[in-house]
Amino acid sequence: MLSVRSLQVRYGEVEAVRCVDLTVGRGEIVALVGANGAGKSTTLAAISGLVRPAGGSVTFQGEDVTGLAPELIARRGVALTPEGRRVFASLTTAENLMLGGAVHLGRAALKEREAEMLDLFPILRRYHRIKAGNLSGGEQQMLAIARSLMSKPKLLLLDEPSLGLAPQIIDKVFDLIADLRRSGLTILLVEQNVALALEIADSAVVIANGNVALSGSAAELATSDLVRQAYLGI
Amino acid sequence: MLVQQIVNAISLGGVYALLALGLAIVFSIVGLINFAHGELMTIAGYCLLGALLMGVPLAVAVVVAVASAAIAAVLMEQIAFKPMRGASVTSLLITSFAVSSLLKVLFQNGISARPQPIAMPSWMTGAFQFGHVSIGVGPLLSIAGSALALIALELFLRRTVMGTAMRAAAEDFNVVRLMGIPAGRIIATAFLLSGLLAGLASLLWIAQRASVDPLMGFTPVLKAFIATVVGGLGSLPGAVVGGLLLGVIEVALQSALPPDVAPYRDAIVLSGVILVLLFRPDGVIPAARAQRS
Ligand SMILES: Nc1ncnc2c1ncn2[C@@H]1O[C@H](COP(=O)(O)OP(=O)(O)OP(=O)(O)O)[C@@H](O)[C@H]1O
Numbered sequence: 135m136l137s138v139r140s141l142q143v144r145y146g147e148v149e150a151v152r153c154v155d156l157t158v159g160r161g162e163i164v165a166l167v168g169a170n171g172a173g174k175s176t177t178l179a180a181i182s183g184l185v186r187p188a189g190g191s192v193t194f195q196g197e198d199v200t201g202l203a204p205e206l207i208a209r210r211g212v213a214l215t216p217e218g219r220r221v222f223a224s225l226t227t228a229e230n231l232m233l234g235g236a237v238h239l240g241r242a243a244l245k246e247r248e249a250e251m252l253d254l255f256p257i258l259r260r261y262h263r264i265k266a267g268n269l270s271g272g273e274q275q276m277l278a279i280a281r282s283l284m285s286k287p288k289l290l291l292l293d294e295p296s297l298g299l300a301p302q303i304i305d306k307v308f309d310l311i312a313d314l315r316r317s318g319l320t321i322l323l324v325e326q327n328v329a330l331a332l333e334i335a336d337s338a339v340v341i342a343n344g345n346v347a348l349s350g351s352a353a354e355l356a357t358s359d360l361v362r363q364a365y366l367g368i
Numbered sequence: 369m370l371v372q373q374i375v376n377a378i379s380l381g382g383v384y385a386l387l388a389l390g391l392a393i394v395f396s397i398v399g400l401i402n403f404a405h406g407e408l409m410t411i412a413g414y415c416l417l418g419a420l421l422m423g424v425p426l427a428v429a430v431v432v433a434v435a436s437a438a439i440a441a442v443l444m445e446q447i448a449f450k451p452m453r454g455a456s457v458t459s460l461l462i463t464s465f466a467v468s469s470l471l472k473v474l475f476q477n478g479i480s481a482r483p484q485p486i487a488m489p490s491w492m493t494g495a496f497q498f499g500h501v502s503i504g505v506g507p508l509l510s511i512a513g514s515a516l517a518l519i520a521l522e523l524f525l526r527r528t529v530m531g532t533a534m535r536a537a538a539e540d541f542n543v544v545r546l547m548g549i550p551a552g553r554i555i556a557t558a559f560l561l562s563g564l565l566a567g568l569a570s571l572l573w574i575a576q577r578a579s580v581d582p583l584m585g586f587t588p589v590l591k592a593f594i595a596t597v598v599g600g601l602g603s604l605p606g607a608v609v610g611g612l613l614l615g616v617i618e619v620a621l622q623s624a625l626p627p628d629v630a631p632y633r634d635a636i637v638l639s640g641v642i643l644v645l646l647f648r649p650d651g652v653i654p655a656a657r658a659q660r661s
């Protein structure tokens with residue numbers, strides 16, 4: 135469904151991504167892991183169109199989308215839940231959700247989808263008319279994911295959904311990710327918590343300094359010495 | 369006398385508020401202080417004049433004038449600012465200075481450097497009598513116009529998808545784009561709104577001065593700029609509060625200052641501004657802005 139080939143991204147002098155290859159098949163969860171500053175978020179930014187790659191290609195559903203504007207890539211069915219949640223703090227929960235689906239769905243479908251999201255994330259129901267800035271970190275993360283799902287994406291890019299959350303909340307978020315996959319969604323998951331990511335993913339790509347260091351099935355990587363030493367601390 | 373002064377203060381403050389809002393809307397979305405905002409006022413003024421000279425009824429001329437400012441604002445963005453997207457704030461500022469100067473020269477050479485009179489209908493220069501208080505129709509009209517515009521803008525920003533997207537874009541433009549909402553349309557709408565507000569402000573300004581000249585936008589927009597800074601750069605409620613505050617202070621000083629101190633009025637107002645900013649560097653009502661990465 136998604137195929138990234140020899141991706142290269144520069145911020146001025148900084149080579150954030152040097153050469154990243156990855157493939158995500160329909161219905162899969164692929165984990166993208168690596169140390170701080172390895173280039174994970176930058177890879178997602180390039181896939182979603184927020185930054186223009188300096189080289190390489192991004193192909194989504196067989197079509198070349200390299201360097202397209204983010205709004206165009208979003209319309210093709212790719213949704214990014216960015217690192218740090220980035221909900222619209224001064225907008226209500228309802229408004230945040232509405233914007234997530236506004237250009238993708240008609241008025242009636244939007245209402246219907248919103249109801250579905252509130253069923254999926256019952257805690258959000260209580261905060262419907264409350265400004266998103268007043269929600270707790272975990273609630274904001276739920277809202278950020280729900281907002282991305284409003285557009286009924288085919289591919290969800292999740293950037294560190296566990297960041298800054300309490301362990302019980304992290305479990306909830308990961309249960310939810312597993313549920314989403316069961317419902318047929320394809321997910322590319324960036325995660326610092328490598329153990330958790332490998333537990334839920336089908337395959338994984340480890341990047342270091344902007345290059346792919348290792349890739350393979352999640353089960354394989356979980357038992358590889360490199361991953362165990364460098365990321366799992368075993 | 370006091371009632372009259374209050375009406376004058378709110379009417380002046382209302383015009384500043386409309387202009388400040390236009391500046392603030394564009395700033396909150398694009399990060400640009402549009403120094404050519406005053407020229408939008410001037411364009412509306414000349415279009416009003418032109419329409420009236422062609423014998424168009426006043427009501428139609430008013431619509432033409434406001435629409436022309438709105439169209440000019442959108443064109444300004446498409447022609448001058450859009451090619452500069454991604455450029456530094458300084459380059460954008462300089463571009464807006466250039467647009468402003470260019471338009472001023474065009475007005476001076478293409479039309480006339482001298483003020484052109486616009487005949488206001490006689491009912492507009494009249495006054496209502498309440499007992500022995502008389503209140504000008506002009507200022508009252510101006511207050512009503514500003515209030516209606518504020519309400520309409522508020523409804524637009526709260527009730528429509530585009531309005532909601534604009535509030536979101538002021539916080540985090542990139543995430544709005546991630547939702548599939550086209551950046552170009554949001555920016556164009558921001559300029560359209562700022563043009564509509566400038567056009568309306570221009571009419572209210574002209575209604576009390578009955579003439580148009582190439583530099584007519586300079587002073588009010590300078591005041592509006594001060595109002596946006598006092599209110600909190602990029603904050604819409606701040607722009608309104610700042611505008612009203614500035615109007616009230618100006619009128620109050622005008623009537624309270626002894627004649628020999630009067631020339632220093634603007635200096636006194638600006639000192640007050642500096643004082644406000646010393647205590648509240650982000651303005652009276654700071655803009656809510658998340659990370660802009
Ligand atoms: N906007 C930017 N401008 C300049 N350099 C940047 C920018 N964003 C990221 N970088 C740099 O690019 C490199 C990769 O950053 P990136 O955010 O992709 O890392 P990451 O793997 O997501 O890290 P983390 O786990 O901390 O989120 C880092 O060295 C970072 O400093």
Ligand SMILES: [Mg+2]
Pocket residue numbers: 174175176217293
């Ligand atoms: Mg990151």
